[in-house]
Amino acid sequence: MNDHPNLTGPGLAGTECLVLGAGGFIGLNLCRALSVAGASVRGYGRASAFPGALPPLRWISAEFSDRSMLTDALEGVDTVFHLLGASIPAHAERDPADDLRTNVAASVELLRLCRTAGVRRIVYISSGGTVYGVPRSLPISETHPTDPISAYGIHKLLMEKHLGLQAYRYGMRVMVLRASNPYGPFQIPDRGQGLIATLIQRRLSRRPVEIWGDGRIVRDFLHIDDLVDAMLRAAIYEGSHGVLNVGSGIGRSVLDVVASVDKVLDTKGAEILYRPGRAVDVPANVLDVALTQRELGWVPRTEWMLGLRGTAEWIASTCHPALLTLRSAGPLT
Amino acid sequence: MNDHPNLTGPGLAGTECLVLGAGGFIGLNLCRALSVAGASVRGYGRASAFPGALPPLRWISAEFSDRSMLTDALEGVDTVFHLLGASIPAHAERDPADDLRTNVAASVELLRLCRTAGVRRIVYISSGGTVYGVPRSLPISETHPTDPISAYGIHKLLMEKHLGLQAYRYGMRVMVLRASNPYGPFQIPDRGQGLIATLIQRRLSRRPVEIWGDGRIVRDFLHIDDLVDAMLRAAIYEGSHGVLNVGSGIGRSVLDVVASVDKVLDTKGAEILYRPGRAVDVPANVLDVALTQRELGWVPRTEWMLGLRGTAEWIASTCHPALLTLRSAGPLT
Structure with missing residues (x-):
C-alpha cells in the first residue's frame, strides 16, 4: 500500500488511532483493517452490533456529546477517524435548526478538543452523494460546485469547511473523503440507509x-473494503490535497x-x-475518482x-x- | 431603476417588507430607501441608535431569538430583508459551536417561519469579504471556490446553502447578495467593524x-447607497441567478x-x-461585479x-x- 510517493514509509504500524463511530458499519470494518495494519486502535461510540467481529482494541462506550469521555479518549491519539455526529439524514431534514444545535455543534466542538489534545491528523468521511447537489455534469470531480439539496448535505459541507479551517489556521492534517454509497459485510439491512x-x-x-x-x-456504489483501503491511505497521505472523492466511478x-x-x-x-x-x-x-487514484495510488478493486x-x-x-x-x-x- | 428587463415593472410600491436588523447601519439606510420607494416597511430588531432618522414604519423591538415575535412580524409579509443573526464575527471565532447553537440555528429556524408565513422572497446579505477565503485570482467572481478562513465566513456560507435549499425545495425566491465592506452615514465608529x-x-x-x-x-469598499440600491433591485429581480456579488470592484x-x-x-x-x-x-x-451589473442593471455610482x-x-x-x-x-x- 505505501509504495506510493505521497504515502509515508512506515505506514500505520504503532500509530495511535481513534475511531469515532466504531460501532457502525464503516467503523467496524475500519477497526479490523487498522488492526491488521498494526495500528493501536481505540473505538468510540455506542456498542457494536457485532462485538465478536471487533479486533483487539480499547473500547470507549459513550455518546458523542460526552465531552469529558471524548477528552479522555483523545489523550495521546495521533490520528482520528471521524465517522459520526455531523448529522442523521432524516433528523437533519425534519429539524435542521435542531440538528445544528445538537449533532453539528458537537462535531465542531470535537475539533477544538482534537487541537487541545494535539491530534495530528483527522480523516473525515463526508458525503460524495449529497454535498454536490444536482450534478451539472457526470462524473463529478472535487471542483464541482457544492449546492446540496438536503440539510444533511449542507451540514456535511459545513463540517468540511470547519475541518479546512483547522488545516489552514492550525496546521492540522485534515483529509476529507467524499464517499459514495458503501456496501458490504456488517451493514445492517432495513435501517433506512444501505x-x-x-x-x-x-x-x-x-x-x-x-x-x-x-x-x-x-x-455510485463502493465496496466497503475499497472505502477502508482509501481511508488507510488517507491516514498516511502527505500530498497537498485535503478533499478527495472516494467512489467506484x-x-x-x-x-x-x-x-x-x-x-x-x-x-x-x-x-x-x-x-x-x-x-x-x-x-x-457518480464520482470522478481520478484525483484520488493519482494522489493515493488507490483503485477500487x-x-x-x-x-x-x-x-x-x-x-x-x-x-x-x-x-x-x-x-x-x-x-x- | 426598474427599466431593466430582469426587474418587475411596478417595483416595490405597496409591497409589505420586513427588515430584520433594521436598527443597524445597513438596516436603517435600507428602511429609508424602501420608504422612498413606496414600500410598506416593518423594522425588526433592537432599538435604533438614530430613531429620528427612521422613516414612518411599524417597529418591532425584539430579539432575533424570539420566535413568537418573529411569527407575528412575518404575518402578511411579502419580502424579508435578512441582515442579522447569522453570526457575529468575534463570537463565531471564539466559540464556533456556540455560534451554531444560538445565532445560526435561529437564522435557519427563521426560514421555516418564513415558509409557514407564506413569505415570497428573502434578500440576504452574505459576506463577499469572507465566504471565498484566500482568493486564487482577483477580482473574485461568484463561481470562485468558497473556502472561508473564518468561522464567520463558514456560517455565512451555511446560511447561503440553507437559503438555496428553500429556493430549490419550496420555490421561495431567494437572493443572496455577497456584499463587500459597506461604509457611509449611520455606521457607528469604533465598533470593531467599519x-x-x-x-x-x-x-x-x-x-x-x-x-x-x-x-x-x-x-473592496462600497458606499451604503450603492449597496441599498442593489438590495432594492434584488427585491424585484426576476432573473435566474440566486447569488450575486455586490462590491465596488x-x-x-x-x-x-x-x-x-x-x-x-x-x-x-x-x-x-x-x-x-x-x-x-x-x-x-476584490469582488467581480460584472454579473450583478448585467443581471440587476446596477452600477456602483x-x-x-x-x-x-x-x-x-x-x-x-x-x-x-x-x-x-x-x-x-x-x-x-
Whole structure:
C-alpha cells in the first residue's frame, strides 16, 4: 500500500488511532483493517452490533456529546477517524435548526478538543452523494460546485469547511473523503440507509422491495473494503490535497442494482413496490475518482458481482441462518 | 431603476417588507430607501441608535431569538430583508459551536417561519469579504471556490446553502447578495467593524489609528447607497441567478484608505499604530461585479472621495458637533 510517493514509509504500524463511530458499519470494518495494519486502535461510540467481529482494541462506550469521555479518549491519539455526529439524514431534514444545535455543534466542538489534545491528523468521511447537489455534469470531480439539496448535505459541507479551517489556521492534517454509497459485510439491512443490504435482505426474506421514485436515479456504489483501503491511505497521505472523492466511478440505477441482486440470489421477477420520489434525492451521482487514484495510488478493486455475492453471503449467514446454502452456490457467471 | 428587463415593472410600491436588523447601519439606510420607494416597511430588531432618522414604519423591538415575535412580524409579509443573526464575527471565532447553537440555528429556524408565513422572497446579505477565503485570482467572481478562513465566513456560507435549499425545495425566491465592506452615514465608529468610520472618527478626535498587519491587505469598499440600491433591485429581480456579488470592484489597501481619509480631512501625517496581523484576514478581497451589473442593471455610482467626504461630514456632525466646520469646507480636488 505505501509504495506510493505521497504515502509515508512506515505506514500505520504503532500509530495511535481513534475511531469515532466504531460501532457502525464503516467503523467496524475500519477497526479490523487498522488492526491488521498494526495500528493501536481505540473505538468510540455506542456498542457494536457485532462485538465478536471487533479486533483487539480499547473500547470507549459513550455518546458523542460526552465531552469529558471524548477528552479522555483523545489523550495521546495521533490520528482520528471521524465517522459520526455531523448529522442523521432524516433528523437533519425534519429539524435542521435542531440538528445544528445538537449533532453539528458537537462535531465542531470535537475539533477544538482534537487541537487541545494535539491530534495530528483527522480523516473525515463526508458525503460524495449529497454535498454536490444536482450534478451539472457526470462524473463529478472535487471542483464541482457544492449546492446540496438536503440539510444533511449542507451540514456535511459545513463540517468540511470547519475541518479546512483547522488545516489552514492550525496546521492540522485534515483529509476529507467524499464517499459514495458503501456496501458490504456488517451493514445492517432495513435501517433506512444501505440500499444493497436492504434489497438483499428483502429478497432473501421474500418481502417486497420498496423503491422511491421510478428506480432510474443513478448512484455510485463502493465496496466497503475499497472505502477502508482509501481511508488507510488517507491516514498516511502527505500530498497537498485535503478533499478527495472516494467512489467506484461507475453509475448504476436502482433498477440495475435490483437486477444485479436478483442475479446473485437467483430471485429475478420478485415484487417491487414503487413509492413517490423524495425531494432530497438528486437524479444522479457518480464520482470522478481520478484525483484520488493519482494522489493515493488507490483503485477500487472489488468487482461488482463478487462484492454483491460476498455481501449476500454475509447477510444470509448473519441474518438468515436458514439460507446458508447460498454459501455453497456455484461460481458467478 | 426598474427599466431593466430582469426587474418587475411596478417595483416595490405597496409591497409589505420586513427588515430584520433594521436598527443597524445597513438596516436603517435600507428602511429609508424602501420608504422612498413606496414600500410598506416593518423594522425588526433592537432599538435604533438614530430613531429620528427612521422613516414612518411599524417597529418591532425584539430579539432575533424570539420566535413568537418573529411569527407575528412575518404575518402578511411579502419580502424579508435578512441582515442579522447569522453570526457575529468575534463570537463565531471564539466559540464556533456556540455560534451554531444560538445565532445560526435561529437564522435557519427563521426560514421555516418564513415558509409557514407564506413569505415570497428573502434578500440576504452574505459576506463577499469572507465566504471565498484566500482568493486564487482577483477580482473574485461568484463561481470562485468558497473556502472561508473564518468561522464567520463558514456560517455565512451555511446560511447561503440553507437559503438555496428553500429556493430549490419550496420555490421561495431567494437572493443572496455577497456584499463587500459597506461604509457611509449611520455606521457607528469604533465598533470593531467599519474601517472607514473608525479611521475618520480617530482622525477627527486626534486619536492614533490602529491597523492590523502592515496595512497592505486589500479590501473592496462600497458606499451604503450603492449597496441599498442593489438590495432594492434584488427585491424585484426576476432573473435566474440566486447569488450575486455586490462590491465596488475596486481594491484599496488599508494604507490607501488612510491616505484618502487624510486627504478628505486634511490630517495627513497623523499617527498609525501597527498591530499584529489577524489570522481571519485574507490578504486581498476584490469582488467581480460584472454579473450583478448585467443581471440587476446596477452600477456602483458613488465616487470614492465624495463618498468619504459625505461619511466624514456625517460623523463630524453626529459624533463631533464641534467639528461641523468640515461641512463648509471647499470642494474636493
